[in-house]
Amino acid sequence: RKSYTAAVYEHAVFTLPLAEIENKTVALSVMKQNLQVYETATAEAKKKGAEIIVFPEDGLYGFEFTREVFHYFTEDIPNPETQPGWNPCKDQHPGDPTNTPVQYWLSCMALNNSIYLVANVGDVKYCNVKSDKLCPADGRYQYNTNVVYDPEGRLVARYHKQNLFMGEKLKYNQPHQCEYTTFTTPFGKFGTFTCFDVLFREPPISLVENYGVDNVVFPTAWMDVLPLFASVEFHQAWAMGMGVNFLSANTHRASLRMHGSGIFTPQGAVVYTHDTTTEQGRLLVAKVPILKRTPIKSTYRPYKNMPLPTDHEAQTAIKFQAEVFSDLFDFVTLPKPSGSLTICQKAVCCQLNYTFEDSHSGGLYALGAFDGLHTREGQYYLQICTLLSCANSSTDSCGQPTNIAKSRFKNLSLSGIFNTKYIFPEFLTTDGTGHDLANGQWLYDDGMIKVNNTTVKPLLSATLFGRWYQRDNDFYLTGASARKSPMVLALNLVLYNVLFNLLY
Numbered sequence: 001r002k003s004y005t006a007a008v009y010e011h012a013v014f015t016l017p018l019a020e021i022e023n024k025t026v027a028l029s030v031m032k033q034n035l036q037v038y039e040t041a042t043a044e045a046k047k048k049g050a051e052i053i054v055f056p057e058d059g060l061y062g063f064e065f066t067r068e069v070f071h072y073f074t075e076d077i078p079n080p081e082t083q084p085g086w087n088p089c090k091d092q093h094p095g096d097p098t099n100t101p102v103q104y105w106l107s108c109m110a111l112n113n114s115i116y117l118v119a120n121v122g123d124v125k126y127c128n129v130k131s132d133k134l135c136p137a138d139g140r141y142q143y144n145t146n147v148v149y150d151p152e153g154r155l156v157a158r159y160h161k162q163n164l165f166m167g168e169k170l171k172y173n174q175p176h177q178c179e180y181t182t183f184t185t186p187f188g189k190f191g192t193f194t195c196f197d198v199l200f201r202e203p204p205i206s207l208v209e210n211y212g213v214d215n216v217v218f219p220t221a222w223m224d225v226l227p228l229f230a231s232v233e234f235h236q237a238w239a240m241g242m243g244v245n246f247l248s249a250n251t252h253r254a255s256l257r258m259h260g261s262g263i264f265t266p267q268g269a270v271v272y273t274h275d276t277t278t279e280q281g282r283l284l285v286a287k288v289p290i291l292k293r294t295p296i297k298s299t300y301r302p303y304k305n306m307p308l309p310t311d312h313e314a315q316t317a318i319k320f321q322a323e324v325f326s327d328l329f330d331f332v333t334l335p336k337p338s339g340s341l342t343i344c345q346k347a348v349c350c351q352l353n354y355t356f357e358d359s360h361s362g363g364l365y366a367l368g369a370f371d372g373l374h375t376r377e378g379q380y381y382l383q384i385c386t387l388l389s390c391a392n393s394s395t396d397s398c399g400q401p402t403n404i405a406k407s408r409f410k411n412l413s414l415s416g417i418f419n420t421k422y423i424f425p426e427f428l429t430t431d432g433t434g435h436d437l438a439n440g441q442w443l444y445d446d447g448m449i450k451v452n453n454t455t456v457k458p459l460l461s462a463t464l465f466g467r468w469y470q471r472d473n474d475f476y477l478t479g480a481s482a483r484k485s486p487m488v489l490a491l492n493l494v495l496y497n498v499l500f501n502l503l504y
């Protein structure tokens with residue numbers, strides 16, 4: 001057997017205003033409405049031959065809640081490791097008040113369609129503030145949770161999100177210990193983690209390297225941030241960088257830039273959606289190769305033979321610094337019609353060889369390097385080489401989010417030297433209407449992004465996105481905040497604490 005069929009559903013969540021969710025009954029009715037959409041999607045996926053379906057993060061209730069209101073959406077879900085074989089569809093009676101109705105519905109959906117089903121739900125664990133020093137003041141741990149049901153309706157996996165994003169810390173708890181959650185199917189070993197987790201080493205990297213996972217199921221509620229953090233480019237890059245299949249289901253809320261789901265393999269996407277214009281859900285179904293476990297190739301490349309710019313380029317290439325998502329990159333502009341450029345920042349050096357397809361077409365492009373601790377919306381150490389289309393003809397605009405790309409390249413190769421082997425290759429083209437991953441038009445080979453024949457659409461960005469995980473806990477002030485005055489930092493800290501106390 002060489003392949004299996006997978007489905008992901010990008011779901012436009014039905015929600016109610018916070019004030020209307022007054023009790024558990026209202027919360028259940030909200031979830032029931034969303035579950036009805038899940039039911040139709042699951043039946044449709046099964047009809048198309050899917051053996052597994054993935055639903056998005058927060059897909060049953062949305063994310064605009066307080067900790068108290070979120071409690072109404074939670075259920076106490078057993079641990080499948082200590083209570084294997086739990087089958088709510090078979091074991092529970094629908095009218096029983098001790099039920100976990102959401103788990104009942106999900107389990108029946110899996111059983112009735114004979115399919116593996118992955119959903120993101122709320123799990124609650126009650127604790128005693130007197131005997132458990134870590135127990136939150138309200139007496140409960142609330143977790144952002146993935147559950148997996150097998151085709152018999154049994155709960156086979158439960159995962160609590162480790163790396164909570166921004167506002168999530170107000171309503172969810174971080175598990176005391178990172179969980180490594182896997183399940184085995186007739187078509188491969190799977191691991192699961194959630195959204196912001198993908199930026200970090202634990203659990204994602206360990207799941208692949210130490211637990212033998214070669215398929216990932218990934219519920220997410222991901223907001224695009226161009227040019228480096230757009231959903232489909234980032235999730236495809238992770239699949240390619242780690243050499244795994246990656247089934248990503250995003251919540252759909254175009255007004256928040258939350259869109260973009262796909263089924264990605266180590267060779268790139270087999271299917272994906274990036275719908276910025278409607279507020280509708282969408283089912284994706286595709287065949288996925290069953291992978292033979294191969295150790296991840298190291299993409300760490302020692303520094304050697306970096307050619308210096310030619311005289312011509314030295315005259316016309318301009319060096320400058322500009323921010324990309326608050327990180328200060330060193331850039332060099334691309335002279336036309338062709339060239340060979342290098343740019344370095346600290347230990348990272350990036351090299352680009354390129355020829356523009358049409359030297360008369362507009363558009364400023366720049367090659368950028370970054371080596372530092374990112375501190376905006378989370379702290380993680382990045383080592384990056386990127387070729388990007390600037391938002392306009394001013395160098396200040398290079399790195400600002402834009403959907404404008406004006407040039408195609410006849411050929412290009414982008415390589416770099418890094419201190420880490422964890423390099424994720426991103427590639428995005430556009431004709432201005434959406435994100436096109438240009439599969440089949442470029443290659444990631446030997447740590448290098450290569451285009452041999454002109455891409456169909458203009459290039460938005462090509463990036464070697466490196467993560468140097470060991471340095472994530474470096475002192476905070478080495479990142480973007482090092483450039484702010486101590487006064488501004490102190491004020492930020494006070495404001496943050498006041499806000500946090502008010503909300504919590």
Ligand SMILES: N[C@@H](CCCCNC(=O)CCCC[C@@H]1SC[C@@H]2NC(=O)N[C@@H]21)C(=O)O
Pocket residue numbers: 057063164165166167168169194195196197220221222223224225229377
């Ligand atoms: N805004 C809400 C909802 C959060 C839901 C869960 N989302 C995540 O875990 C975030 C995913 C990471 C997004 C990437 S990483 C940095 C960048 N910033 C973005 O806005 N998008 C990208 C809440 O905070 O509770």
